[in-house]
Amino acid sequence: MKDSFFSKKNRRLITDPFDGQNPITVQVLGICSALAITVQLQQALIMALSVVVVMICGNMIVSLLRNVIPSRIRIIVQLVVVSALVVLVDLVLKAFLPDMSEKLSVFVGLIVSNCIIMGRLEAFALGNKLWPSFLDGLGNAIGYGWILLAVAFFREFLGSGKIFGYQIVPDGWYEAGGGFYLNNNLMILPPMALIVVGLIIWVQRSRNRELIEDN
Amino acid sequence: MEDLVNIFIKGVFIDNMIFAYFLGMCSYLAVSKTVDTAVGLGAAVIFVLGVTVPINYLLENYLLKEGSLSWLGSGYENLDLSYLSLIMFIAVIASMVQLVEMIIEKFSPSLYSSLGIFLPLIAVNCSILGGALFMQERQYSTIVEATSFALGSGVGWFLAIVAIAAIREKIRYSNVPGPLRGLGITFIITGLMGLGFMCFMGIKI
Numbered sequence: 001m002k003d004s005f006f007s008k009k010n011r012r013l014i015t016d017p018f019d020g021q022n023p024i025t026v027q028v029l030g031i032c033s034a035l036a037i038t039v040q041l042q043q044a045l046i047m048a049l050s051v052v053v054v055m056i057c058g059n060m061i062v063s064l065l066r067n068v069i070p071s072r073i074r075i076i077v078q079l080v081v082v083s084a085l086v087v088l089v090d091l092v093l094k095a096f097l098p099d100m101s102e103k104l105s106v107f108v109g110l111i112v113s114n115c116i117i118m119g120r121l122e123a124f125a126l127g128n129k130l131w132p133s134f135l136d137g138l139g140n141a142i143g144y145g146w147i148l149l150a151v152a153f154f155r156e157f158l159g160s161g162k163i164f165g166y167q168i169v170p171d172g173w174y175e176a177g178g179g180f181y182l183n184n185n186l187m188i189l190p191p192m193a194l195i196v197v198g199l200i201i202w203v204q205r206s207r208n209r210e211l212i213e214d215n
Numbered sequence: 216m217e218d219l220v221n222i223f224i225k226g227v228f229i230d231n232m233i234f235a236y237f238l239g240m241c242s243y244l245a246v247s248k249t250v251d252t253a254v255g256l257g258a259a260v261i262f263v264l265g266v267t268v269p270i271n272y273l274l275e276n277y278l279l280k281e282g283s284l285s286w287l288g289s290g291y292e293n294l295d296l297s298y299l300s301l302i303m304f305i306a307v308i309a310s311m312v313q314l315v316e317m318i319i320e321k322f323s324p325s326l327y328s329s330l331g332i333f334l335p336l337i338a339v340n341c342s343i344l345g346g347a348l349f350m351q352e353r354q355y356s357t358i359v360e361a362t363s364f365a366l367g368s369g370v371g372w373f374l375a376i377v378a379i380a381a382i383r384e385k386i387r388y389s390n391v392p393g394p395l396r397g398l399g400i401t402f403i404i405t406g407l408m409g410l411g412f413m414c415f416m417g418i419k420i
Contacts, residue, residue: 028398031240032341075338076309083302091298109301113344115241190237191409198395198402205394213397 013135017143019208023116024147025201026211030116033107034148035193041164044152046100047107048145050093052138054085054111055120059137061085062125069126078121083112116144151196159187219363222355226367230349232342233375233405234412239342243376244401253380254373256337261369263315263337264346267308268365271347272358274303304347312338342372379405 023029030051037043061081062069069077090108093101101108111117120140125133156162161169161183173181186192205211232238239260246256276283281295320327337343346368355361382404391400 025398028244029241031244032237032345035237035240073313075313076306079305079309079338080302083305087298087301090301109348110238110341110344112301112305113338113341115341189410189413190235191406191413193237194402194406194409198399198406201399201402202392202395205399209394212393 010132010135013132014139014142017139018146019204020211021143022147022204023119023140023144024197025204027116027119029119030114030144031197033110033114034144034151034197035190037104037107038148038152038155038193038196039159039188040156040162041149041152043100043103044148046093046097047104048141048148050089050108051111051114051116051144052141053089054082055117055141056134056137057085058082058117058121059125059133060130062121063128063130063133066126066128074122074126075118078118079112082117082121086111116140147197147200150200151193154196155187155192158184159192219359222360222363223367223370226364226369227371227374228412228415229418230368231371231375231412231415232345232368233372234409235416236345238345239340239372242337242340243372243379244398244405247376247380247383247401250377250380250384253376257373257376259337260340260342260372261366263308263312263343264365264369264372265362266315267311267343268346268350269358269362270307270311271304272350272355272361274307275300275351279303300351305344308343308347309338342368375408378408 017023021027024031024034033047033051037047058078058081062078065077065081086109089111090101093104093108120136124136128136153163156164157168161167161181169181169183173179175182187196230236233240233243242256247253277286278284279296279300281297282292284291284294284296316327346365349368350361350364353364355364379401383401386400386404395403
């Protein structure tokens with residue numbers, strides 16, 4: 001089977017995960033980290049980038065090794081590949097962005113068991129060649145990343161009136177400046193992440209009716 | 216003894232894996248359609264946590280932590296291998312899960328057929344690795360304390376998944392708006408349950 005680099009099939013690998021096959025809202029993969037680090041956009045961005053890197057490299061390595069890995073111990077092999085990559089990302093973050101790495105704490109380590117990565121390795125990289133695996137990794141990591149950023153946008157904007165750490169809501173609106181506005185502190189609490197994701201799913205599925213489940 | 220009970224209860228309610236840290240959400244959402252399967256997966260999680268956390272505790276304290284290699288004699292006292300901990304932990308978890316799967320398959324086929332499909336899922340259940348990482352972060356002083364923490368978090372996870380499965384079974388008879396059905400409503404209910412569980416926060420036992 002000969003495919004050109006950007007054949008229709010290959011392009012779908014990148015575009016599908018944005019909407020119809022989104023890892024978070026449709027495949028239900030990688031929820032844990034999506035919820036825990038979406039209080040601020042900046043953290044979410046760093047997390048999304050780390051996942052992009054780990055995902056692409058992991059997919060490519062496993063795809064190269066796919067004919068050598070005995071199926072009985074494939075989970076261990078995949079985990080070792082992924083965790084080596086995660087350790088690299090973790091050390092890089094510690095060296096260049098120490099504050100960020102402090103804030104993300106265990107969650108960088110937990111990329112290892114982020115099911116989106118294992119799920120794609122199992123479902124895709126183990127059975128496909130290098131180039132499609134690369135595209136699949138990229139597509140899914142970006143599909144994951146944009147949900148992360150969307151959730152973080154709402155939580156940071158409504159919860160602390162900021163976007164990327166910059167004040168958006170004018171000071172005059174707050175009570176201290178004689179205004180009426182109050183930040184919605186509920187948005188900062190962890191459970192609100194779940195509710196925001198739930199609402200995103202609601203919006204997505206009412207636009208794309210094919211995704212609706214029967215109870 | 217009191218300490219152990221406290222650690223256990225803290226793991227079940229206050230530091231609940233799902234409602235306080237969102238660990239193990241993926242399988243929590245995917246396998247909570249009926250109470251029966253939820254009970255199976257929950258039991259498997261308790262079991263795997265209870266086995267892997269003590270093993271990782273030993274690794275951490277006799278191999279990885281700074282100075283933990285001093286039993287090898289002088290010259291090894293200042294060795295700090297903690298950057299390897301992630302790989303070691305995940306290797307232990309993955310191999311234990313596969314081992315447990317083989318043992319159960321051999322000795323209890325009935326348990327295997329009811330649990331079997333969930334076991335490989337557990338290797339990538341974030342709550343297991345999360346348990347190991349929290350154990351490392353909180354520095355429990357004995358292996359018994361670490362085990363009681365592991366069992367506590369396992370039971371907390373079990374309770375959470377059984378509760379959501381029961382709610383989802385009931386909600387099948389309600390008229391949920393179409394686009395919200397299935398995943399969406401589950402997210403929102405979990406969020407509300409999480410808000411409820413927040414009342415345990417800050418309680419000191």
